[in-house]
Amino acid sequence: MVAVNLGAAHYWLDHLYGAIMHRMRLAPPFFSGGWGGPKLELLEQMSRQLIAQGLAQVSLQHWPPPAINPVWRTVWESRRARLQEGVFTTPCEEMLKQVLPIESQTARVRLLSPRNVPAHETSCVVHLAGTGDHGFDRRLRLGGPLLEKNIATMVLESPYYGKRRPPLQRGARLLCVSDLLLLGRTTIEEARSLLYWLEAAQGYKKLGICGLSMGGVHAAMVGSLHRTPVAILPFLTPHSAAVAFCEGILQYGTAWEVLMRDELLSGSMTREQVVERMRTVLSLTDVTQFPPPKNPNSVIFVAATVILLSILVYFLPFVFVMCCVSSLIHL
Template identity: 35%
Template sequence: MPRRLLHRLRAPSASLALHLSVVHPWGLLAAVLRAPSRLLDSLTAAHHRYLDRLTARVTQNAVLFPQGFFCDGWGDLNTPKRLWEVLQSNRMREVNVLGASDISWTPRRRLPTARVCLEEGRFASTLPNAKQFLPASSLDAFCELVTPSDWYNDDGSEKAVEDRTLVVLLPGTGEHGFLHRRTALAIPLARRGVATLILEGPFYGRRRPQDQKGSKLRRVSDLPILGQATIEEAKSLLAYCQQHRGFSHLVVAGSSMGGLHAAMTASVFPGDVGATAWLAPPSAVPVFTDGLLAASCNWTSLYKQHELELLDKMLQGHAVTSSSSQERSFLDEDPVQQAKKRMRLFLSITDIDNFHPPRRCDAVSFVVGTEDEYIGARAPEWTTPS
């Protein structure tokens, strides 16, 4: 993407002056900042582990984030069992349909320099029993539709465009709001004639609970609930855009956590949809037990003995964790290791192996980092769908 942007700036001197006179200041700043990044490619390739660790140190800073992830403990201990029952019953394949008027859209506005149009939508979360599982701040979902400006006439009416493609872009860990995904992905895709619908996930951005610090979820159970809500909302948006916005080709995509949720969405969506995930873990388990984010977890709040005993009773005989029964012996282990083993069992519901391959395996593309410090060196790799 940066090469194409720089190529556009290498115009003849006369037209370059005109172009720079109308370019948005933030766009110009982005071009200036991205150009040197190519010079750092060899450095990051050789020392990426140290850079990963340096970045993680910022998010683990005791002054900025004194409580870390899961400061309020495990949360709803029934969550793994409930979600497993949902998966087993195939209810995840059902779509909670959004009617034509169920999404409230802002007036379309143009970004002339980027050559795109933006519309922001708001709708009630389509997670079943959302009020029971989501905080009040997450009950309303927000999305941003980014489309090529040449899809519209000067008077704002839509042109007749056949075979329109839409990418529903899900949030990765720490992706609050729309700006980053709009700049890095949606605008470049629009220049290739592809629209993007950016979803702001629960617990993030305007949907973040007031007592939550940044992306640091306060309870372990918030994580699978966040995932279920994201998947349900993504399915509803895919169906809505196909039925009411005239998109003929659908793709769901995301990076990191968003990539994992994109793969899960493609698995349970009843229609044809492509899926693209990059730098995504196959499960949340290695991220929070072996990867760099493990150091950001508030383990003190997770190894209270009475909670561990109650958690063991909830997980005992659980189908999701039956294959890990050999890990039930916690004697003579330090408290953090005891908590980590329960964490592996609790979050095993987030494993992609619990989901069937999507309808269109030929429309799936996964990009995996071979030495991703955030996922952890011992994490299993993605396998080719069969």
């Protein structure tokens, strides 16, 4: 009973904090540029077509994913490990590239791997970014302990984040709703190509993909579309972005008034109607519409009640390593 009460207190404190941050305008809101006009219409149409055709069937028809050829440089190396950074052109189809910001069309990735151990004797986990996770450092720190287990870590910088961020965007606050769909679609395509590159070009026998929050949603999607079983580790992940923006704390940081006035909508709409429209759009990011994983035994979902979340943060590196090793064992 105490845990339930404390959990409720944390829940309401989170929402109170979000409301205060938004009302005091301490940070710019999400989607201050509106829905995205024709870009959103294009992305909705493409996404609904893929879902109607069946994502499992589409992924088989388009296998292997588009080839990439990263250009690498060594950031540092020691006796035990090496950190490399690679760049490559995003493998998204041309129609998506035309609406993707030029800054986001060049992907950046870092690979932390053990030295003097051939790839076929090691495993590699691709770590995708959560909301607001610019650059590489946070996720690379989690990759350090994996080196002890001969597990490499590949970290992809998301489009719209870090050096891939458009100049008018402040921080992680995407300008348009269409940007969120583009971010997800591009991340999925890049991660699929990276997994295939690690497998086909580098010779890794065991692969995994993971992410926190938004990164976990993308990881679950990518893992489900890979032709062979991979370890999948979504951490503290909702089933879609609709949960975060329509029910969670991000609802307080969303420019609902701008979205209500956007010319994409015909006529005036109430706040409730706009929220429902947002829920419909973001339902396209629902991971439950994707095929089930090839090997459910190699999938670990890490979830927490609100009261346990603050405790889990302190033990995240330990939990992360334990889950990675456990899921890779089942491949």
